[in-house]
Amino acid sequence: MRIAKRYLFTALAVAVLLGAGGVAYWRFGRAVELPVAVVAQGAVAARVVGPGTVQARVPVTVSARVGSTVVEVLADVGDTVHAGQLLVRLDDRDLSARRGVVTGQQEALQRNTEGARAALVKAQADLELARSKQRRDAELLAQGYVSAAVLDASNAALGSAAAGVDIARATLAAREADARTLSQEARYSDAVLSNTRVAAPMEAVVVQRMAEVGSTTAPGTPLFKLVDPRSLWVATRVDEAVVGRLRPGQVASIRLRSGEVLPGKVARIARQSDAATRELEVHVAFDTVPERFAIDQEAEVRIDVGEDRGLRVPLAALTRDKTGRQGVLVIADGRTRFQPVETGGADAQQVLVRKGLAEGDTVAAVAAGLSANQRVRAATAPAR
DSSP: OHHHHHHHHHHHHHHHHHHHHHHHIIIIISOEEEOEEEOEEEEEEEEEEEEEEEEESSEEEEEOSSOEEEEEEOOOTTOEEOTTOEEEEEOOHHHHHHHHHHHHHHHHHHHHHHHHHHHHHHHHHHHHHHHHHHHHHHHHHHHTSSOHHHHHHHHHHHHHHHHHHHHHHHHHHHHHHHHHHHHHHHHHHHHHHHTTEEEOSSSEEEEEEOOOTTOEEOTTOEEEEEEOGGGEEEEEEEEHHHHTTOOTTOEEEEEETTSOEEEEEEEEEEEEEOTTTOEEEEEEEESSOOSSOOTTOEEEEEEEEEEEEEEEEEGGGOEEOTTOOEEEEEEETTEEEEEEOEEEEEOSSEEEEEESOOTTOEEESOOTTOOTTOBEEESSOOBO
8 A cells, every 4th residue: 555655756856847847848848839020220110299189270150240149049069050040049129129219310310411402592592692682782873763771771681691590501511410320220239239249250160159049148248159160170289300301292191089080181380389398389280080989089190201210120020028118029040139229200000220230130020928048949031
């Protein structure tokens, strides 16, 4: 029995040793087949990347121009409105009454003006009659038929008639001036009254509604915010160090926070830098208006600015060690060795290495799943 136990313990020990050996071989002795890449000179597409927000080049805030109460709202957020389309109707009873008073004053003044005009005609007729009588009395005096006193009376009557004409003409002029004043007041009342009907100034999309039935407005109270979708762009900020590579018209891609990616072009590059951040604002216009958008929606902009050249490795070759340093796994003597690197520009496939590698070095093309000091062998001939 004691001999059997001894054999059993021996067998277990051998099994444990064989297992440990197998694990050690699997971990350190077996050569893992992997794709490799040779560090070589090359180019990668250069891009300027920056976060931004969706903005409208022509945002329009529709505001009330008179103080009143909102009685009807005819549009809502997301609606497409056309130029001249009625958006809000305000209570116009006070203004309509005021316009009615002005109309009544105009009618009364019109009658007074007509009376003044008739008085002028009468005064002119009286003047003509007085002038005729004065001439006749002057002739009769010369012939000795009337006395000088008669002619004096005729002269006085002629002067009075002339003064009457002047008075009538002045009265008519005053009435006509009053009519012009009332006409201006009527036009002003019409303009104010028209402001109770708020219309869209252009074809646009409603992005914000601030008016509700029953709310009270004052001159300047915002009612709606409209944007022309064709004027949408993304406002992003670019560091001064790279803004010199940007030009209007350069191709860009815009990734909205929703995940939608749309093409665009650089539309405007600011000439005023932020003194605190040393960045400039760059606007990238959409080539195609997004079906769904929101003002201030977050986005990421990538602007193609040409290409950068230098030593490059596959983007998948990058990895990090346990301390978080960025590097690649260099293949030397059949084993991997972690090599920290400094990288530059990158595209979807390749990344430039500024520091840490030399041309001709061989690295693991795909670092995922590998570790340092691991036996490896190239799966295929190294690709340059």
